[in-house]
Amino acid sequence: MNSSATNRVSYTLDSTLESVNRAEKKALEMAVKSGFGDDCQHNIAMAVREAAVNAVLHGNAYDPLKKFIVAYEITPQALVITITDQGRGLDPEDIPDPLSPENLMKNSGRGIFLIRAFMDEVKIRNLNPGTEITLIKNVGRKAVNAEEEVQ
Amino acid sequence: MTMKAIARQLDAVTIVDLSGRITLGEGSVVLRDTIRDLAGKGRKNILLNLGEVTYIDSSGIGELVSAFTTIRNQGGELKLLNLTKKVHDLLQITKLYTVFDIKDDEAAAVGSFAKK
Numbered sequence: 001m002n003s004s005a006t007n008r009v010s011y012t013l014d015s016t017l018e019s020v021n022r023a024e025k026k027a028l029e030m031a032v033k034s035g036f037g038d039d040c041q042h043n044i045a046m047a048v049r050e051a052a053v054n055a056v057l058h059g060n061a062y063d064p065l066k067k068f069i070v071a072y073e074i075t076p077q078a079l080v081i082t083i084t085d086q087g088r089g090l091d092p093e094d095i096p097d098p099l100s101p102e103n104l105m106k107n108s109g110r111g112i113f114l115i116r117a118f119m120d121e122v123k124i125r126n127l128n129p130g131t132e133i134t135l136i137k138n139v140g141r142k143a144v145n146a147e148e149e150v151q
Numbered sequence: 152m153t154m155k156a157i158a159r160q161l162d163a164v165t166i167v168d169l170s171g172r173i174t175l176g177e178g179s180v181v182l183r184d185t186i187r188d189l190a191g192k193g194r195k196n197i198l199l200n201l202g203e204v205t206y207i208d209s210s211g212i213g214e215l216v217s218a219f220t221t222i223r224n225q226g227g228e229l230k231l232l233n234l235t236k237k238v239h240d241l242l243q244i245t246k247l248y249t250v251f252d253i254k255d256d257e258a259a260a261v262g263s264f265a266k267k
Contacts, residue, residue, distance in 0.1 A: 017176045042237065049208055053175055099246050105220060107213035110245055114209055117244050 010071035015060035015085075023070045024049040027081060030072045034079045034139060043118035044079065044137050050111040051083045051133050059087030059131055078120070081135045090131040092124045154178035156185040164196040164261045165189055166232075170203035173211030182211070186218040195227030196264040200257070202233030207241060219251065228252070232260050 011026070013019035027048035031041040052070065060066035066086040073080045096103050098110045116122050121136040154171035167185060172178050189197060199218070207215075215231075222229040230252040234242070242248040254260035 020175070046206075046208060049174075053208070053210070057175070104246060104250065105216055107217045108209070110209040110212055113245070114241075 007074040012067050012069050015056045015062050015066050020052040023052040034074050047115045047118040050115050055085035059085030078136050078138045084132045086130050089126040089128050154181045156181050161261050164264050165194045166198045168200045172206040174208045175210035179210050179214040182214045197222050197229040200232045
């Protein structure tokens with residue numbers, strides 16, 4: 001564990017499902033610490049789980065030599081969680097809409113959609129290689145439509 | 152909490168009582184294996200009781216869709232029973248609420264299956 005500031009903590013994790021569970025559990029802990037209500041806590045933890053699954057499964061492809069980093073930061077305005085993997089990189093433009101009729105009955109492809117639904121702001125950055133996804137939940141306001149910023 | 156699936160037979164309907172988390176990994180595998188087993192036995196009327204399911208992630212949702220498709224492809228029906236609010240909300244925002252036949256009363260759900 002690395003800690004660069006009082007309200008910021010980051011973890012470098014192996015590409016395993018155990019790490020996904022750990023990232024989710026810590027997200028729940030940070031959401032509680034930030035003062036979010038039960039539903040928000042659940043949604044934040046789930047968004048982090050989905051992002052961590054993407055990092056482990058689609059990004060690092062369970063490669064034992066690759067790690068992913070989860071950083072949690074509590075600011076007066078928001079809980080900010082950044083997840084970075086060492087995979088080949090994700091182009092947000094290539095993510096299919098899971099609500100479209102041709103995708104509705106697919107077995108996968110809903111992770112990013114759920115992250116966007118549960119967080120106030122989502123930023124996806126292709127690091128070439130690697131992907132960085134930043135999840136922001138604002139304090140003191142209900143979820144609004146997620147925005148996406150491609151950098 | 153470890154995912155569990157216990158199947159019981161009521162008339163021509165197989166009710167699967169699920170409990171725990173349906174997530175990537177063990178939970179999804181338990182559900183997948185249960186459905187494959189039932190499909191292999193030729194069971195066509197499946198009612199998944201989600202009343203004790205505490206959590207479903209996107210992989211779990213995908214597994215529910217897969218279960219639905221598997222049973223439908225062999226001429227059967229798969230319905231959902233006793234959704235928690237969180238699971239209900241998830242199916243709403245993923246637009247799957249209209250795909251699945253969702254029930255909140257077991258006896259009525261059992262009676263709703265077509266006789267095969």
